[in-house]
Amino acid sequence: AIISISLPPEQVDVNIHPAKTEIKFQNEHIVFGAVQRAIRQALIELAPVPKIEEVATAYVSPPSAPRLWTSAGGGDRPATSPSPTYPTPVVSLPLLRVLGQLASDYIVAEGPDGLYLIDQHAAHERVLYEKIKQQRSGQKVEVQGLLEPVTFEVNPKQDAVLKSHYEDLAQFGFSIEPFGDRTYLVRTVPALLHNKDWVGMVRELLDSLSGGDWVESIAISIACHSAVRAGQSLTDDEMRELLRQLEQVTMPHTCPHGRPTMIHLSSGQLKREFGRS
Numbered sequence: 001a002i003i004s005i006s007l008p009p010e011q012v013d014v015n016i017h018p019a020k021t022e023i024k025f026q027n028e029h030i031v032f033g034a035v036q037r038a039i040r041q042a043l044i045e046l047a048p049v050p051k052i053e054e055v056a057t058a059y060v061s062p063p064s065a066p067r068l069w070t071s072a073g074g075g076d077r078p079a080t081s082p083s084p085t086y087p088t089p090v091v092s093l094p095l096l097r098v099l100g101q102l103a104s105d106y107i108v109a110e111g112p113d114g115l116y117l118i119d120q121h122a123a124h125e126r127v128l129y130e131k132i133k134q135q136r137s138g139q140k141v142e143v144q145g146l147l148e149p150v151t152f153e154v155n156p157k158q159d160a161v162l163k164s165h166y167e168d169l170a171q172f173g174f175s176i177e178p179f180g181d182r183t184y185l186v187r188t189v190p191a192l193l194h195n196k197d198w199v200g201m202v203r204e205l206l207d208s209l210s211g212g213d214w215v216e217s218i219a220i221s222i223a224c225h226s227a228v229r230a231g232q233s234l235t236d237d238e239m240r241e242l243l244r245q246l247e248q249v250t251m252p253h254t255c256p257h258g259r260p261t262m263i264h265l266s267s268g269q270l271k272r273e274f275g276r277s
């Protein structure tokens, strides 16, 4: 794969290495963020719904997005290099009927062609992530005012990050203002995080980030912390509602981290496994 980066010449210093094997970007974090965004987008758009036989090979170790490229064998897509232009994905879910919940982690559902196992956390994360991004770009973020403003103390490293980014957080519904030495006052939080551990979320975010795409990271983090957890038992109605919402998102097959939201065991595979074909 090739990533082509265009930027104004004055943004690049080419005179830092005699043989020009290295260059220096004036705004390194902007370039880093753009590259990160492009790669994530490309990987997510190309991720197919993994079939059961792929899952065993492709997801034995903690899955990382790049491995989705190499899921050879049994896939819908040949494992050759994808063409350099990525069409807007047209993915939609078949109508799914909830059969039940497995291990308080997965929704078991029947589709027109076999069985689907849906990771409830990953699926909900995808639904919320798209909602959060939409609300932010439409400047219609639902916020929750706190009855009492909460003071929020940070360590020096977190302080440095927060100082330059509390306005990014504000776009998602966090009203955070400086309130003395390494202390901030929080007046509102995103409505999705009401009654959730948003303090833990913000700390985690501040610790995990030094560069990269802030807006993207904040959206993913809010989605992750407000989604149903693994291990949470769901009623039939809740499961049906989640699948209905998943049917309406633009990329239902992967969570915003790039992991699959579901795996599919087709009728053909079932027949084969039972020796009936």
Ligand SMILES: [Zn+2]
Pocket: 121, 125, 223, 224, 225
């Ligand atoms: Zn998560």
